[in-house]
Amino acid sequence: MSNTEINLQSLIGDNTKEEFLKLLESQTPFVSHGNTESLKDLMGLPFLKSVENLAAYWQDTVDVFNPQVADEISKTSVSPEDAINEYYCGNCILFNDVNRMIPEFDMWNQKIRKEIGFSELTYVRNLVYASPAGKGNAPHFDQNFNFVVQLEGTKKWWLAENKTINNPMTRHVIGHPVDHELAGYADKEFPEAFPADCIEYILEPGSILFVPRGVWHMTEAVTDAVSFNFTFTPPTWIDIATAVIREKLSHSEKWRESAIIDDNGVSNSEFNELLKDLSADVKNWNAVNFLDVTENQEL
Numbered sequence: 292m293s294n295t296e297i298n299l300q301s302l303i304g305d306n307t308k309e310e311f312l313k314l315l316e317s318q319t320p321f322v323s324h325g326n327t328e329s330l331k332d333l334m335g336l337p338f339l340k341s342v343e344n345l346a347a348y349w350q351d352t353v354d355v356f357n358p359q360v361a362d363e364i365s366k367t368s369v370s371p372e373d374a375i376n377e378y379y380c381g382n383c384i385l386f387n388d389v390n391r392m393i394p395e396f397d398m399w400n401q402k403i404r405k406e407i408g409f410s411e412l413t414y415v416r417n418l419v420y421a422s423p424a425g426k427g428n429a430p431h432f433d434q435n436f437n438f439v440v441q442l443e444g445t446k447k448w449w450l451a452e453n454k455t456i457n458n459p460m461t462r463h464v465i466g467h468p469v470d471h472e473l474a475g476y477a478d479k480e481f482p483e484a485f486p487a488d489c490i491e492y493i494l495e496p497g498s499i500l501f502v503p504r505g506v507w508h509m510t511e512a513v514t515d516a517v518s519f520n521f522t523f524t525p526p527t528w529i530d531i532a533t534a535v536i537r538e539k540l541s542h543s544e545k546w547r548e549s550a551i552i553d554d555n556g557v558s559n560s561e562f563n564e565l566l567k568d569l570s571a572d573v574k575n576w577n578a579v580n581f582l583d584v585t586e587n588q589e590l
């Protein structure tokens with residue numbers, strides 16, 4: 292494996308880091324074409340040269356999308372040999388968490404994560420999608436940020452602003468049931484069809500599309516097409532706060548007690564005492580205290 296690197300600049304085209312961070316914060320997509328040279332250390336990897344090469348290298352199961360649903364919401368896991376046959380039969384297949392197989396990918400992923408400023412609690416992974424001509428993904432949004440690198444073939448993407456919910460914490464596929472928690476904090480109904488005011492992007496080998504969290508998207512391969520994703524799922528402030536509060540409270544034997552709900556209120560009064568102590572403590576908390584727990588833990 293080559294020793295040169297993919298870093299944030301390799302993925303953001305002509306944008307500076309500052310310009311990219313503004314796009315990320317405003318959840319604005321961008322496309323960059325003709326990156327074959329700057330991505331050669333990724334695109335030149337022998338096992339990414341073709342779906343067949345990747346399947347031959349792959350040591351795990353491969354996901355096959357149900358053609359009726361065309362989304363990861365409905366998939367089966369099969370052997371690499373069977374996956375290739377499914378692909379030849381016209382089904383989309385997904386090699387999940389490719390970074391498990393290639394330690395260098397995790398090095399790249401973590402470096403890019405730090406450059407962006409995502410927390411150490413971020414879930415980072417790489418995926419390879421192989422889509423036969425005419426097939427693609429059903430309309431949906433994700434809770435994560437994706438850099439899509441087109442490796443082979445031509446694929447169309449349609450992206451549209453999400454006017455229903457900002458900062459969703461789970462994904463949603465149009466026409467499928469809404470996640471219970473998501474339904475709880477969304478004030479509007481989700482659309483039943485993909486928004487008409489969308490933008491079309493055509494990806495060729497060497498194109499990179501940045502798909503921010505929450506943005507509606509759907510795809511269709513023009514030719515047989517293979518793409519490689521850098522997928523970042525950073526924690527929300529909710530995740531950081533709850534993780535740290537849990538860590539703080541875990542030092543207390545009283546807080547570690549099993550919660551037994553007592554009809555005559557004895558447990559309630561103990562719980563009230565704990566909450567009262569907690570609320571007194573909260574006044575002394577600040578961001579530095581919290582981030583000291585979650586960040587700079589890596590050796």
Ligand SMILES: [Fe+2]
Nearest residue numbers: 431432433508
């Ligand atoms: Fe997606």
